[in-house]
Amino acid sequence: MSNSYENFQTKFIDEALDNIADLEQALMALELSPNAKELVERVFRSLHSLKGGGAMFGFDRLSEFTHRMENIYEMIRSGQLCVSSELLAVTLQSVDLLRDLLEEPGEVGHQLKQRCKSMEKAIDAVVREETEKMLLTVARHSGNEKEEQDTPNGVATYFIHFYPQADILENGTNLLYLLDDLKELGQMVPMPGVQSVPVLQNLNPVSSYVFWDIFLATDKGINEIKDVFIFVENEAVLEIHKISNSDLFGSEQFISKMSELSERQKKVDLSEIVSIASNYEESITEVNSQLHEANADEKSSSSVSQKHDKDNSCTAGNNGNGKRRTSSSIRVSTDKIDNLMNLVSEMVISQERLNMIASQHHIPELKIVSETVQKLTSQLRDSTFSISLIPIETLLTRFQRLVHDVSNDVGKKIDLKAEGLDTELDKTMIESLTDPLLHILRNSIDHGIETPDKRRKEGKHEIGTIHLKAFYSGANVIIEISDDGAGIDPEKVKAKAIEKGIIPEDMELSRQDMLNMVFRSGFSTNEKITELSGRGVGMDVVMRNIQAVRGKVNIDSHKGKGTTVSITLPLVLSIIDGLLVKIDQTEYVIPLSLTDRIFPVKASEIEKSFNNIISLGGNQMSFFDLRKELKAGGKAPEKMQMIVINYNEVKIALAVDFVIGKIQAVLKPLGKLYHSQKLISAATIMGDGSIALVLDTNAIVEECTAVRF
């Protein structure tokens, strides 16, 4: 039981993290376009599911806290609050808190509790401020005539006194649901109170002693409110009064009165509220009459009023809010995907076999079938792979967030530009990339980009730019992060490395070698340890993390111009389209995505060639004879084939004996015992059951170049 509960809990955490990520993304977008109501909706939705799930799985604090945030966005949604940068900042901070809260279900630690408290305070402060501002703007500029009149027509404020009888719970009525239903109608402040509670001995735990005084602003009319209570009418005291024909939640006085009332738990004095209401109504009519006078020049008035316009139209749009967008994705365990992938692999192998048989027997019908099957399997393969691939875009929000937060902290102005975000990578790879990328970004912000003053002095634009670019290159994905900041001084790096004892003093280093020093452990050029970069995790960890997923990191920097860090990652696909070639007795597969052209050459030409350069199709190109590099036996045939491949944008030719044709290769690892084998990335099983080896052309080029020079 507890086990399955824990299972649910981890599932909830998974989901909550997704929700939080979505929330963050929506918030970031909201910053750019504060009026977009669908974004507010998204924020609201994420908060709502967090709250619900949190309460269900024992994350009480989280749920409590989210509830508070939800209220704010409810207010924005209903047009009572404007989205402001302060509000967003405080919400973003809360998002961090939410993440931390997720780590501790149930009772949270003291420190976290304190954080919650102060955060709650901060939120309240911002909300109060914003409401005031909002009211001021309403009074000063006042919105469009039409919508201002709409409000009194549509929304009215009601006072509801709801006192259920003690035995109401016996029928299984959940009073809280009633309140929830009521909340759907509009904005509401419920104030619970207790009445005639017996002494402890006589207290019946299944009886209800609670009553509610509720203020509700809604445009639905009194009948709708009555409908909510329809099933409990006979078991409760219910009074509904209309206290104002306006939305009193727009009145500052009313709101402060509400908080006072709920704090002191005093009995509600209706007459006082009514007087507040009439005051407020007057102020609105006043504004309206002013508005009539100033109507002519109102159009050019200000962007603020336009904002109101939109906000209010958002209220209108939300009245039909029953329709929550259904999610367009489902959660599937990775095991299921792996299983599917294995089946597809098996199928591809069988299909290759079918192909082979079909080509041996010249039966037209068989051929047609085998071709159809081939087409289907390759489509099936592609769509199966795409399941586990996710675009890099999913990381962007966190990056934007980091740039937003950190640049504010250090007082720098930074613009993050991103390109190629639809580049897809395996989910596990994206996960292991997050931390290194965040670290590189942090470095750029902290060390790279200069302060606005300094930038101005150096004749650069005040706002620094960090460019994030992702793209495919052959069988690799490359992610580049470049900034236009101060750059790295290689000499300084070298001096530091000597000082730290990483390298001996008299060591000769090329420029690149010096730059690469930053990847050594125990290296940090910044004198002072900042909160951002100097937390003991250096570029060496970045390097290690990326190497762990078989990637490579490169750094290039020009003093005064900026730094570029590029990460090269292999595309891990388990089935590829390949070019089948033969060298001596062994068949090899070269990934088709890397091949460019094939040229026939004479063996004598290869032997004659000087410095491994050959002229193919009019272009000079360096080549490697795979016979030699793979130490193949036997004698080279007279006619050989040159396969031109792309290696990091450079064309390089590889000499093989024959080219057999195109195949779909299911990659099977060579296993632990071949761990030192770099040139062969995998093996594949052919239709006839024999094995072909898949060449890692990048490794071949690198290895061969390294040996030669």
Next chain:
Amino acid sequence: MERENKKMIDSYLSFRLGDEIFALHVGKVQKILEMRDVTEVPRAPDYMKGVINLRGKVLPVIDLRIKFGMQPAGWTKTTCILVVEAEVENEMVVVGLLVDAVQAVQKVKQDEILPPPSIGSKFRSDFISGMTRVNEKFFMVLNIDLVISSDDLINIKEIQDAKEAFEKES
């Protein structure tokens, strides 16, 4: 089969490598395959014979003769591949062993297997987990996990010396 059950069984599969006879606990051996074409993997150690297709999986094959420092032998009628399961760095690895001939499955009681004699400082006796005599024939039980994990070649000469020492003792 569970580990516990495997231990209960006291059967050993003996095989021949040159003139020597070795044995493996039957729990380690998954199957015996006929010799077949092995796809060589370039630039690998000599004893790594290559890979074969075992029911859709790629199985690395080790030529035990080379691993034990003997001359590689041709492909004879009796040459075969033992598919064994070994533990390498806490991971189960399935690997094929190329041997000259498979002989028999014999029952040997646990207490009949004696520890290998320690002769000379150079000899790594840990490749051999024990020695025993069945019907006046000596054979050596291999510690296959270690043989496969190690990148070193094993000197058959030392093993022969160890066997002789053992023969004298008993």
